Amino acid sequence: MQNVFGSGILWGIQNTDANGNLVANPTPIIFGTLQDVSIDTSFDTKMLYGQNQFPVAIGRGKGKISCKASFANIQGDMIGNLLFGQSITNGILSAVYDTTGAVIPDTTYEITPTVPGSGAFSRDLGVINATTGQPLKLVASAPTTGQYTVADGVYTFAAADVGTKVFISYEYTATSTTAKQQTVQNVTMGYAPTFRADLYMPYNGKSLIFSLPNCLSSKFSLSTKLDDFAIPEFDFDAFADASGNVMTWSSTE
Structure with a gap:
Protein backbone atom coordinates (compact mmCIF):
# COMPACT_ATOMS: atom_id res chain seq x y z
CA MET A 1 0.00 0.00 0.00
CA MET A 47 -24.57 11.10 -23.07
CA LEU A 48 -26.75 9.47 -25.69
CA TYR A 49 -30.36 8.87 -24.64
CA GLY A 50 -33.16 6.91 -26.16
CA GLN A 51 -36.67 6.71 -24.76
CA ASN A 52 -35.51 5.39 -21.38
CA GLN A 53 -34.28 7.29 -18.36
CA PHE A 54 -30.59 6.35 -18.50
CA PRO A 55 -28.08 6.83 -21.33
CA VAL A 56 -27.31 3.99 -23.71
CA ALA A 57 -23.82 5.31 -24.45
CA ILE A 58 -21.42 7.83 -22.99
CA GLY A 59 -18.58 9.49 -24.87
CA THR A 89 17.55 42.28 -14.89
CA ASN A 90 19.68 42.32 -11.77
CA GLY A 91 18.93 45.27 -9.52
CA ILE A 92 16.83 46.55 -6.66
CA LEU A 93 13.72 48.69 -6.69
CA SER A 94 12.78 49.18 -3.05
CA ALA A 95 11.33 51.69 -0.63
CA VAL A 96 12.08 53.34 2.70
CA TYR A 97 9.11 53.75 5.03
CA ASP A 98 10.54 56.20 7.50
CA THR A 99 9.72 55.70 11.18
CA THR A 100 12.88 57.37 12.57
CA GLY A 101 12.44 60.89 11.31
CA ALA A 102 14.68 63.92 10.86
CA VAL A 103 14.48 67.51 12.09
CA ILE A 104 14.27 70.33 9.55
CA PRO A 105 17.51 72.37 9.93
CA ASP A 106 17.60 76.15 10.36
CA THR A 107 20.03 76.99 7.57
CA THR A 108 19.12 75.54 4.19
CA TYR A 109 15.83 74.02 5.40
CA GLU A 110 16.90 70.90 3.43
CA ILE A 111 17.04 67.21 4.28
CA THR A 112 18.77 64.68 2.04
CA PRO A 113 17.90 61.13 3.13
CA THR A 114 20.73 58.61 3.05
CA VAL A 115 19.70 55.96 0.53
CA PRO A 116 20.51 52.39 1.66
CA GLY A 117 23.28 50.47 -0.05
CA SER A 118 24.65 53.46 -1.95
CA GLY A 119 21.50 53.42 -4.04
CA ALA A 120 19.90 56.24 -5.98
CA PHE A 121 16.75 58.16 -5.05
CA SER A 122 13.93 57.25 -7.41
CA ARG A 123 10.53 58.57 -6.25
CA ASP A 124 9.00 60.57 -3.41
CA LEU A 125 6.48 58.68 -1.27
CA GLY A 126 5.45 61.55 0.95
CA VAL A 127 6.39 63.45 4.13
CA ILE A 128 4.58 63.18 7.48
CA ASN A 129 4.73 65.64 10.39
CA ALA A 130 6.00 63.44 13.26
CA THR A 131 4.15 65.51 15.88
CA THR A 132 0.72 65.87 14.30
CA GLY A 133 0.74 62.82 12.02
CA GLN A 134 -0.48 65.02 9.18
CA PRO A 135 1.04 64.78 5.68
CA LEU A 136 2.88 67.75 4.24
CA LYS A 137 1.84 69.01 0.82
CA LEU A 138 4.20 68.66 -2.15
CA VAL A 139 4.53 71.88 -4.18
CA ALA A 140 6.60 72.84 -7.22
CA SER A 141 8.57 75.63 -5.51
CA ALA A 142 8.71 78.13 -2.63
CA PRO A 143 7.14 75.96 0.08
CA THR A 144 5.24 77.62 2.91
CA THR A 145 4.20 76.17 6.26
CA GLY A 146 3.20 72.52 5.88
CA GLN A 147 4.66 72.22 2.38
CA TYR A 148 7.82 70.85 0.77
CA THR A 149 9.58 70.42 -2.56
CA VAL A 150 11.83 67.58 -3.68
CA ALA A 151 14.43 67.40 -6.46
CA ASP A 152 17.04 64.66 -6.98
CA GLY A 153 16.39 63.30 -3.50
CA VAL A 154 16.80 66.66 -1.72
CA TYR A 155 13.77 67.76 0.32
CA THR A 156 13.30 71.48 0.93
CA PHE A 157 10.92 72.87 3.56
CA ALA A 158 9.57 76.24 4.66
CA ALA A 159 11.58 78.46 7.00
CA ALA A 160 8.57 78.53 9.31
CA ASP A 161 8.85 74.75 9.79
CA VAL A 162 12.45 74.80 11.10
CA GLY A 163 12.79 72.42 14.06
CA THR A 164 9.85 70.26 12.99
CA LYS A 165 10.51 66.53 12.94
CA VAL A 166 9.32 64.81 9.77
CA PHE A 167 9.13 61.28 8.40
CA ILE A 168 10.31 61.05 4.79
CA SER A 169 9.43 57.98 2.72
CA TYR A 170 10.71 57.29 -0.78
CA GLU A 171 11.58 54.69 -3.40
CA TYR A 172 15.13 54.01 -4.52
CA THR A 173 17.11 51.84 -6.94
CA ALA A 174 20.41 50.06 -6.35
CA THR A 175 22.70 47.64 -8.12
CA SER A 176 22.77 44.00 -7.07
CA THR A 177 24.12 40.69 -8.32
CA THR A 178 21.29 38.68 -6.77
CA ALA A 179 18.15 40.84 -6.66
CA LYS A 180 15.76 40.64 -9.62
CA GLN A 181 13.49 43.16 -11.25
Missing part, protein backbone atom coordinates in the same frame (compact mmCIF):
# COMPACT_ATOMS: atom_id res chain seq x y z
CA GLN A 2 1.30 3.42 -0.95
CA ASN A 3 0.40 6.64 0.86
CA VAL A 4 1.19 10.27 0.16
CA PHE A 5 2.03 12.71 2.95
CA GLY A 6 3.02 16.38 2.86
CA SER A 7 3.01 19.00 0.13
CA GLY A 8 5.64 17.38 -2.07
CA ILE A 9 8.29 19.18 -4.09
CA LEU A 10 7.42 21.19 -7.20
CA TRP A 11 9.73 22.43 -9.96
CA GLY A 12 9.03 24.65 -12.95
CA ILE A 13 11.30 24.71 -16.01
CA GLN A 14 10.67 27.38 -18.64
CA ASN A 15 10.08 26.17 -22.21
CA THR A 16 9.30 29.37 -24.12
CA ASP A 17 9.27 33.11 -23.43
CA ALA A 18 6.44 35.63 -23.82
CA ASN A 19 6.94 35.71 -27.60
CA GLY A 20 6.93 31.95 -28.08
CA ASN A 21 10.71 31.62 -28.49
CA LEU A 22 12.38 28.48 -27.11
CA VAL A 23 14.53 29.16 -24.06
CA ALA A 24 18.02 27.67 -24.25
CA ASN A 25 19.35 25.97 -21.10
CA PRO A 26 16.57 27.04 -18.72
CA THR A 27 17.36 26.78 -15.01
CA PRO A 28 14.88 24.68 -12.99
CA ILE A 29 12.99 26.77 -10.42
CA ILE A 30 11.79 25.17 -7.19
CA PHE A 31 8.62 26.41 -5.52
CA GLY A 32 10.11 26.95 -2.06
CA THR A 33 8.32 26.37 1.27
CA LEU A 34 5.55 24.65 -0.66
CA GLN A 35 2.24 24.55 1.21
CA ASP A 36 0.04 22.58 -1.16
CA VAL A 37 -0.41 21.59 -4.78
CA SER A 38 -3.56 20.51 -6.58
CA ILE A 39 -3.76 18.75 -9.95
CA ASP A 40 -7.35 18.51 -11.14
CA THR A 41 -7.99 16.38 -14.22
CA SER A 42 -11.52 16.65 -15.60
CA PHE A 43 -13.41 15.71 -18.74
CA ASP A 44 -16.61 16.66 -20.46
CA THR A 45 -18.94 13.73 -21.07
CA LYS A 46 -21.64 13.41 -23.72
CA ARG A 60 -15.74 11.53 -23.48
CA GLY A 61 -15.34 15.05 -24.80
CA LYS A 62 -12.82 17.75 -23.98
CA GLY A 63 -10.35 17.23 -21.15
CA LYS A 64 -8.62 19.70 -18.85
CA ILE A 65 -5.75 19.59 -16.35
CA SER A 66 -5.83 22.54 -13.95
CA CYS A 67 -3.19 23.02 -11.27
CA LYS A 68 -2.60 25.33 -8.32
CA ALA A 69 0.40 25.72 -6.03
CA SER A 70 0.64 27.67 -2.77
CA PHE A 71 4.12 28.52 -1.51
CA ALA A 72 5.90 31.01 0.73
CA ASN A 73 9.28 31.74 -0.87
CA ILE A 74 9.11 34.67 -3.29
CA GLN A 75 11.47 34.12 -6.22
CA GLY A 76 12.00 36.69 -8.93
CA ASP A 77 12.86 34.06 -11.54
CA MET A 78 9.61 32.21 -10.92
CA ILE A 79 7.45 35.30 -11.41
CA GLY A 80 9.56 36.71 -14.23
CA ASN A 81 10.08 33.53 -16.26
CA LEU A 82 7.05 31.33 -15.64
CA LEU A 83 4.36 34.02 -15.34
CA PHE A 84 5.49 36.84 -17.63
CA GLY A 85 8.37 35.34 -19.66
CA GLN A 86 9.99 38.71 -20.28
CA SER A 87 13.49 40.06 -19.70
CA ILE A 88 14.73 40.06 -16.11
CA GLN A 182 11.32 43.24 -14.33
CA THR A 183 9.26 45.83 -16.15
CA VAL A 184 6.29 43.98 -17.65
CA GLN A 185 5.52 45.07 -21.20
CA ASN A 186 2.08 45.05 -22.83
CA VAL A 187 2.77 42.34 -25.40
CA THR A 188 0.47 41.02 -28.12
CA MET A 189 -2.18 38.51 -27.06
CA GLY A 190 -1.74 34.88 -28.01
CA TYR A 191 1.77 33.91 -27.01
CA ALA A 192 2.67 33.37 -23.39
CA PRO A 193 5.59 31.72 -21.57
CA THR A 194 5.25 27.97 -21.23
CA PHE A 195 7.02 25.69 -18.79
CA ARG A 196 7.38 22.11 -17.61
CA ALA A 197 6.08 21.24 -14.13
CA ASP A 198 7.29 18.28 -12.06
CA LEU A 199 5.64 17.35 -8.76
CA TYR A 200 7.51 14.79 -6.64
CA MET A 201 5.87 13.31 -3.53
CA PRO A 202 8.12 10.98 -1.51
CA TYR A 203 6.94 9.19 1.62
CA ASN A 204 8.03 6.13 3.56
CA GLY A 205 10.50 4.98 0.92
CA LYS A 206 7.99 5.28 -1.93
CA SER A 207 7.09 8.08 -4.31
CA LEU A 208 4.45 9.47 -6.64
CA ILE A 209 5.41 11.87 -9.43
CA PHE A 210 3.50 13.88 -12.01
CA SER A 211 5.34 15.44 -14.95
CA LEU A 212 3.50 17.96 -17.10
CA PRO A 213 5.66 18.80 -20.15
CA ASN A 214 3.75 21.89 -21.27
CA CYS A 215 2.04 24.32 -18.89
CA LEU A 216 0.80 27.88 -19.05
CA SER A 217 0.09 30.08 -16.05
CA SER A 218 -3.37 31.60 -15.78
CA LYS A 219 -3.16 33.43 -12.46
CA PHE A 220 -0.76 34.63 -9.76
CA SER A 221 -2.27 35.83 -6.48
CA LEU A 222 -0.49 37.55 -3.61
CA SER A 223 -2.44 38.53 -0.50
CA THR A 224 -0.94 40.07 2.62
CA LYS A 225 -2.14 39.68 6.21
CA LEU A 226 -1.63 41.81 9.31
CA ASP A 227 -0.09 39.08 11.47
CA ASP A 228 0.82 36.21 9.17
CA PHE A 229 3.10 35.22 6.30
CA ALA A 230 2.07 35.87 2.72
CA ILE A 231 1.31 32.65 0.83
CA PRO A 232 1.15 33.37 -2.93
CA GLU A 233 -0.90 31.14 -5.21
CA PHE A 234 0.16 30.17 -8.72
CA ASP A 235 -2.47 28.71 -11.09
CA PHE A 236 -1.55 26.94 -14.31
CA ASP A 237 -3.01 24.58 -16.90
CA ALA A 238 -1.34 21.71 -18.75
CA PHE A 239 -1.61 21.03 -22.48
CA ALA A 240 -0.04 18.77 -25.08
CA ASP A 241 3.54 19.21 -26.23
CA ALA A 242 4.74 18.82 -29.82
CA SER A 243 4.67 15.02 -29.44
CA GLY A 244 1.10 15.00 -28.14
CA ASN A 245 2.15 14.20 -24.56
CA VAL A 246 0.06 15.82 -21.84
CA MET A 247 1.24 14.10 -18.65
CA THR A 248 3.54 11.38 -17.39
CA TRP A 249 2.88 9.97 -13.94
CA SER A 250 4.57 7.25 -11.96
CA SER A 251 3.89 5.54 -8.64
CA THR A 252 6.02 3.09 -6.69
CA GLU A 253 3.12 0.66 -6.54
Whole structure:
Protein backbone atom coordinates (compact mmCIF):
# COMPACT_ATOMS: atom_id res chain seq x y z
CA MET A 1 0.00 0.00 0.00
CA GLN A 2 1.30 3.42 -0.95
CA ASN A 3 0.40 6.64 0.86
CA VAL A 4 1.19 10.27 0.16
CA PHE A 5 2.03 12.71 2.95
CA GLY A 6 3.02 16.38 2.86
CA SER A 7 3.01 19.00 0.13
CA GLY A 8 5.64 17.38 -2.07
CA ILE A 9 8.29 19.18 -4.09
CA LEU A 10 7.42 21.19 -7.20
CA TRP A 11 9.73 22.43 -9.96
CA GLY A 12 9.03 24.65 -12.95
CA ILE A 13 11.30 24.71 -16.01
CA GLN A 14 10.67 27.38 -18.64
CA ASN A 15 10.08 26.17 -22.21
CA THR A 16 9.30 29.37 -24.12
CA ASP A 17 9.27 33.11 -23.43
CA ALA A 18 6.44 35.63 -23.82
CA ASN A 19 6.94 35.71 -27.60
CA GLY A 20 6.93 31.95 -28.08
CA ASN A 21 10.71 31.62 -28.49
CA LEU A 22 12.38 28.48 -27.11
CA VAL A 23 14.53 29.16 -24.06
CA ALA A 24 18.02 27.67 -24.25
CA ASN A 25 19.35 25.97 -21.10
CA PRO A 26 16.57 27.04 -18.72
CA THR A 27 17.36 26.78 -15.01
CA PRO A 28 14.88 24.68 -12.99
CA ILE A 29 12.99 26.77 -10.42
CA ILE A 30 11.79 25.17 -7.19
CA PHE A 31 8.62 26.41 -5.52
CA GLY A 32 10.11 26.95 -2.06
CA THR A 33 8.32 26.37 1.27
CA LEU A 34 5.55 24.65 -0.66
CA GLN A 35 2.24 24.55 1.21
CA ASP A 36 0.04 22.58 -1.16
CA VAL A 37 -0.41 21.59 -4.78
CA SER A 38 -3.56 20.51 -6.58
CA ILE A 39 -3.76 18.75 -9.95
CA ASP A 40 -7.35 18.51 -11.14
CA THR A 41 -7.99 16.38 -14.22
CA SER A 42 -11.52 16.65 -15.60
CA PHE A 43 -13.41 15.71 -18.74
CA ASP A 44 -16.61 16.66 -20.46
CA THR A 45 -18.94 13.73 -21.07
CA LYS A 46 -21.64 13.41 -23.72
CA MET A 47 -24.57 11.10 -23.07
CA LEU A 48 -26.75 9.47 -25.69
CA TYR A 49 -30.36 8.87 -24.64
CA GLY A 50 -33.16 6.91 -26.16
CA GLN A 51 -36.67 6.71 -24.76
CA ASN A 52 -35.51 5.39 -21.38
CA GLN A 53 -34.28 7.29 -18.36
CA PHE A 54 -30.59 6.35 -18.50
CA PRO A 55 -28.08 6.83 -21.33
CA VAL A 56 -27.31 3.99 -23.71
CA ALA A 57 -23.82 5.31 -24.45
CA ILE A 58 -21.42 7.83 -22.99
CA GLY A 59 -18.58 9.49 -24.87
CA ARG A 60 -15.74 11.53 -23.48
CA GLY A 61 -15.34 15.05 -24.80
CA LYS A 62 -12.82 17.75 -23.98
CA GLY A 63 -10.35 17.23 -21.15
CA LYS A 64 -8.62 19.70 -18.85
CA ILE A 65 -5.75 19.59 -16.35
CA SER A 66 -5.83 22.54 -13.95
CA CYS A 67 -3.19 23.02 -11.27
CA LYS A 68 -2.60 25.33 -8.32
CA ALA A 69 0.40 25.72 -6.03
CA SER A 70 0.64 27.67 -2.77
CA PHE A 71 4.12 28.52 -1.51
CA ALA A 72 5.90 31.01 0.73
CA ASN A 73 9.28 31.74 -0.87
CA ILE A 74 9.11 34.67 -3.29
CA GLN A 75 11.47 34.12 -6.22
CA GLY A 76 12.00 36.69 -8.93
CA ASP A 77 12.86 34.06 -11.54
CA MET A 78 9.61 32.21 -10.92
CA ILE A 79 7.45 35.30 -11.41
CA GLY A 80 9.56 36.71 -14.23
CA ASN A 81 10.08 33.53 -16.26
CA LEU A 82 7.05 31.33 -15.64
CA LEU A 83 4.36 34.02 -15.34
CA PHE A 84 5.49 36.84 -17.63
CA GLY A 85 8.37 35.34 -19.66
CA GLN A 86 9.99 38.71 -20.28
CA SER A 87 13.49 40.06 -19.70
CA ILE A 88 14.73 40.06 -16.11
CA THR A 89 17.55 42.28 -14.89
CA ASN A 90 19.68 42.32 -11.77
CA GLY A 91 18.93 45.27 -9.52
CA ILE A 92 16.83 46.55 -6.66
CA LEU A 93 13.72 48.69 -6.69
CA SER A 94 12.78 49.18 -3.05
CA ALA A 95 11.33 51.69 -0.63
CA VAL A 96 12.08 53.34 2.70
CA TYR A 97 9.11 53.75 5.03
CA ASP A 98 10.54 56.20 7.50
CA THR A 99 9.72 55.70 11.18
CA THR A 100 12.88 57.37 12.57
CA GLY A 101 12.44 60.89 11.31
CA ALA A 102 14.68 63.92 10.86
CA VAL A 103 14.48 67.51 12.09
CA ILE A 104 14.27 70.33 9.55
CA PRO A 105 17.51 72.37 9.93
CA ASP A 106 17.60 76.15 10.36
CA THR A 107 20.03 76.99 7.57
CA THR A 108 19.12 75.54 4.19
CA TYR A 109 15.83 74.02 5.40
CA GLU A 110 16.90 70.90 3.43
CA ILE A 111 17.04 67.21 4.28
CA THR A 112 18.77 64.68 2.04
CA PRO A 113 17.90 61.13 3.13
CA THR A 114 20.73 58.61 3.05
CA VAL A 115 19.70 55.96 0.53
CA PRO A 116 20.51 52.39 1.66
CA GLY A 117 23.28 50.47 -0.05
CA SER A 118 24.65 53.46 -1.95
CA GLY A 119 21.50 53.42 -4.04
CA ALA A 120 19.90 56.24 -5.98
CA PHE A 121 16.75 58.16 -5.05
CA SER A 122 13.93 57.25 -7.41
CA ARG A 123 10.53 58.57 -6.25
CA ASP A 124 9.00 60.57 -3.41
CA LEU A 125 6.48 58.68 -1.27
CA GLY A 126 5.45 61.55 0.95
CA VAL A 127 6.39 63.45 4.13
CA ILE A 128 4.58 63.18 7.48
CA ASN A 129 4.73 65.64 10.39
CA ALA A 130 6.00 63.44 13.26
CA THR A 131 4.15 65.51 15.88
CA THR A 132 0.72 65.87 14.30
CA GLY A 133 0.74 62.82 12.02
CA GLN A 134 -0.48 65.02 9.18
CA PRO A 135 1.04 64.78 5.68
CA LEU A 136 2.88 67.75 4.24
CA LYS A 137 1.84 69.01 0.82
CA LEU A 138 4.20 68.66 -2.15
CA VAL A 139 4.53 71.88 -4.18
CA ALA A 140 6.60 72.84 -7.22
CA SER A 141 8.57 75.63 -5.51
CA ALA A 142 8.71 78.13 -2.63
CA PRO A 143 7.14 75.96 0.08
CA THR A 144 5.24 77.62 2.91
CA THR A 145 4.20 76.17 6.26
CA GLY A 146 3.20 72.52 5.88
CA GLN A 147 4.66 72.22 2.38
CA TYR A 148 7.82 70.85 0.77
CA THR A 149 9.58 70.42 -2.56
CA VAL A 150 11.83 67.58 -3.68
CA ALA A 151 14.43 67.40 -6.46
CA ASP A 152 17.04 64.66 -6.98
CA GLY A 153 16.39 63.30 -3.50
CA VAL A 154 16.80 66.66 -1.72
CA TYR A 155 13.77 67.76 0.32
CA THR A 156 13.30 71.48 0.93
CA PHE A 157 10.92 72.87 3.56
CA ALA A 158 9.57 76.24 4.66
CA ALA A 159 11.58 78.46 7.00
CA ALA A 160 8.57 78.53 9.31
CA ASP A 161 8.85 74.75 9.79
CA VAL A 162 12.45 74.80 11.10
CA GLY A 163 12.79 72.42 14.06
CA THR A 164 9.85 70.26 12.99
CA LYS A 165 10.51 66.53 12.94
CA VAL A 166 9.32 64.81 9.77
CA PHE A 167 9.13 61.28 8.40
CA ILE A 168 10.31 61.05 4.79
CA SER A 169 9.43 57.98 2.72
CA TYR A 170 10.71 57.29 -0.78
CA GLU A 171 11.58 54.69 -3.40
CA TYR A 172 15.13 54.01 -4.52
CA THR A 173 17.11 51.84 -6.94
CA ALA A 174 20.41 50.06 -6.35
CA THR A 175 22.70 47.64 -8.12
CA SER A 176 22.77 44.00 -7.07
CA THR A 177 24.12 40.69 -8.32
CA THR A 178 21.29 38.68 -6.77
CA ALA A 179 18.15 40.84 -6.66
CA LYS A 180 15.76 40.64 -9.62
CA GLN A 181 13.49 43.16 -11.25
CA GLN A 182 11.32 43.24 -14.33
CA THR A 183 9.26 45.83 -16.15
CA VAL A 184 6.29 43.98 -17.65
CA GLN A 185 5.52 45.07 -21.20
CA ASN A 186 2.08 45.05 -22.83
CA VAL A 187 2.77 42.34 -25.40
CA THR A 188 0.47 41.02 -28.12
CA MET A 189 -2.18 38.51 -27.06
CA GLY A 190 -1.74 34.88 -28.01
CA TYR A 191 1.77 33.91 -27.01
CA ALA A 192 2.67 33.37 -23.39
CA PRO A 193 5.59 31.72 -21.57
CA THR A 194 5.25 27.97 -21.23
CA PHE A 195 7.02 25.69 -18.79
CA ARG A 196 7.38 22.11 -17.61
CA ALA A 197 6.08 21.24 -14.13
CA ASP A 198 7.29 18.28 -12.06
CA LEU A 199 5.64 17.35 -8.76
CA TYR A 200 7.51 14.79 -6.64
CA MET A 201 5.87 13.31 -3.53
CA PRO A 202 8.12 10.98 -1.51
CA TYR A 203 6.94 9.19 1.62
CA ASN A 204 8.03 6.13 3.56
CA GLY A 205 10.50 4.98 0.92
CA LYS A 206 7.99 5.28 -1.93
CA SER A 207 7.09 8.08 -4.31
CA LEU A 208 4.45 9.47 -6.64
CA ILE A 209 5.41 11.87 -9.43
CA PHE A 210 3.50 13.88 -12.01
CA SER A 211 5.34 15.44 -14.95
CA LEU A 212 3.50 17.96 -17.10
CA PRO A 213 5.66 18.80 -20.15
CA ASN A 214 3.75 21.89 -21.27
CA CYS A 215 2.04 24.32 -18.89
CA LEU A 216 0.80 27.88 -19.05
CA SER A 217 0.09 30.08 -16.05
CA SER A 218 -3.37 31.60 -15.78
CA LYS A 219 -3.16 33.43 -12.46
CA PHE A 220 -0.76 34.63 -9.76
CA SER A 221 -2.27 35.83 -6.48
CA LEU A 222 -0.49 37.55 -3.61
CA SER A 223 -2.44 38.53 -0.50
CA THR A 224 -0.94 40.07 2.62
CA LYS A 225 -2.14 39.68 6.21
CA LEU A 226 -1.63 41.81 9.31
CA ASP A 227 -0.09 39.08 11.47
CA ASP A 228 0.82 36.21 9.17
CA PHE A 229 3.10 35.22 6.30
CA ALA A 230 2.07 35.87 2.72
CA ILE A 231 1.31 32.65 0.83
CA PRO A 232 1.15 33.37 -2.93
CA GLU A 233 -0.90 31.14 -5.21
CA PHE A 234 0.16 30.17 -8.72
CA ASP A 235 -2.47 28.71 -11.09
CA PHE A 236 -1.55 26.94 -14.31
CA ASP A 237 -3.01 24.58 -16.90
CA ALA A 238 -1.34 21.71 -18.75
CA PHE A 239 -1.61 21.03 -22.48
CA ALA A 240 -0.04 18.77 -25.08
CA ASP A 241 3.54 19.21 -26.23
CA ALA A 242 4.74 18.82 -29.82
CA SER A 243 4.67 15.02 -29.44
CA GLY A 244 1.10 15.00 -28.14
CA ASN A 245 2.15 14.20 -24.56
CA VAL A 246 0.06 15.82 -21.84
CA MET A 247 1.24 14.10 -18.65
CA THR A 248 3.54 11.38 -17.39
CA TRP A 249 2.88 9.97 -13.94
CA SER A 250 4.57 7.25 -11.96
CA SER A 251 3.89 5.54 -8.64
CA THR A 252 6.02 3.09 -6.69
CA GLU A 253 3.12 0.66 -6.54
